[in-house]
Amino acid sequence: MVSSFIVTGFLGSGKTTLLLNSIKEHFKDKKIAIIVNEFGEVGIDGKILKNVYSEVLEISEGCICCKLSAEFEKGVTEILQKYNPEIIFVETSGTSEPFPIFLSLQNLQISVEGIICVIDTKNFENYKEHSTAKYQIGGSNILVLNKIDLVDEDTINKVQKEVKAIKEKYNIKNVLTGEPIFKRYAIYRAKFGVLPEEVFKGVFKIEDILDIGQKVYPTEHITEDSFYQRVIYLPEDIDFKYVEKLLSNLPKNIYRVKGIVKTKDIPVPILVNYSFGDVTFSEIPNYEGKSFLILIGSNLEDKQLIQLN
Ligand SMILES: Nc1nc2c(ncn2[C@@H]2O[C@H](COP(=O)(O)OP(=O)(O)OP(=O)(O)O)[C@@H](O)[C@H]2O)c(=O)[nH]1
Ligand SMILES: [Mg+2]
Structure with a gap:
């Protein structure tokens, strides 16, 4: 079974940086492919990632979590056929929510090893009220307090507390049972997205929930933010x-x-x-x-x- 990681997080929080640094560090010998979705009309991250990796698919001008979900599934299928990767990384746009993307991957029989939410610790105050940011935290199981080089210890602790509170409140639940889907989650602190090996070892693998089915969960953008x-x-x-x-x-x-x-x-x-x-x-x-x-x-x-x- 092909494995995957989803990297989500608000605009500019450090998703592309995390991919560049973590893949280099931990996946040197693996066959990887990257799908990058950007909100902007002109893709930039694809160009940056392509400088380092060859199998990069860019999907721009819309969110793969709602408007472009069919295009996303088509893209994943193509990548599987063309490159036969062992691991797929998906960088969502800063305005996307990760949960519909998780469901799409599951529907394609791809195992999701982790949903990583990158948090801009320095600028969290500026965007924490956006509902997109809350759903990104609620829909992830690995929370990364990034950019800690730009703040002091008190700020990191304060942001960590706030992130935990948002996680508890917005944790995605199975609407039938009321049980949280991610039974555990972990919080890491990082500079330029550099994470320890354990994050990528499948320790946080999300158990198969194929039986949930798309119908039970909204596949539309659930937040009301407009960007x-x-x-x-x-x-x-x-x-x-x-x-x-x-x-x-x-x-x-x-x-x-x-x-x-x-x-x-x-x-x-x-x-x-x-x-x-x-x-x-x-x-x-x-x-x-x-x-x-x-x-x-x-x-x-x-x-x-x-x-x-
Ligand atoms: N000081 C510092 N800067 C960082 C860190 N991580 C990322 N950056 C910088 O933050 C900016 C945005 O980083 P990206 O990796 O492009 O962020 P992104 O989340 O992919 O952005 P979008 O895809 O546009 O949402 C860049 O200038 C990075 O160099 C960090 O840990 N510390
Ligand atoms: Mg990016």
């Missing part, structure tokens, strides 16, 4: 300083920005990563497309975007 995304294309002769300035002046309702930009002053394209005010830049040498930024947030207004352009 919006816009892509802005930038001229290629801009200064790097302009990009920095743009990011430092973003309104609070735009909390995630990703993109690839080419600037006048730096010879290689730059990958831009912004979440809740934290910004990193890295080089992405093999990119040949246009310069763009994807802005993700709530209540995006056109006039804000015009000001940015």
Whole structure:
């Protein structure tokens, strides 16, 4: 039976980073395939992952947990036939809920070894009220307090307490019996998504619940959050300083920005990563497309975007 891990977590919490670091560390000798789902209209994570792994399938422009669930199942089937992987990793979009994806994998007879929810410990305060974040925690069995290098011990302890309380409240239950589906869960602390081997050893394997059936569980997005995304294309002769300035002046309702930009002053394209005010830049040498930024947030207004352009 093929095994799988689902990696969920809010926008920018560190899912792709966890995949890059954990697969490298623990799955060197395994035949793996990755399915990455992005909320944005232009996929970036697929490009990053493809730099390191060859079997990567990108599904963009919608959530595989609801709108694109048929496409997801088709994609998994194709990957199985084409690559015959031993393990499949699924990175859900930051706006997806993991449970419908878990059901889809089970329906395809794929064993789910763990549902990992990556939590941005530094920025948890900024997004913890989103119902998506609560259902992501409730629908996972391995909770990872990530980015602990950016906070002090008191903050980690406080976030851990809050995460536990959300887990207890939103833990997914079998609607027929009222029993929680994940009888146990574990909390880890991580920097750049580096996790101990035990997480991937099947210790947290979710017991088969094939008999639950899709009908009993909602396969629609159950949260009411609305997220919006816009892509802005930038001229290629801009200064790097302009990009920095743009990011430092973003309104609070735009909390995630990703993109690839080419600037006048730096010879290689730059990958831009912004979440809740934290910004990193890295080089992405093999990119040949246009310069763009994807802005993700709530209540995006056109006039804000015009000001940015
Ligand atoms: N300091 C620090 N930065 C981190 C850590 N993990 C991830 N990051 C940074 O956080 C940003 C977002 O990381 P990603 O791995 O792209 O996050 P993601 O959850 O895949 O984002 P989406 O797919 O857009 O939802 C990047 O700039 C990472 O370098 C960490 O543990 N510490
Ligand atoms: Mg990602």
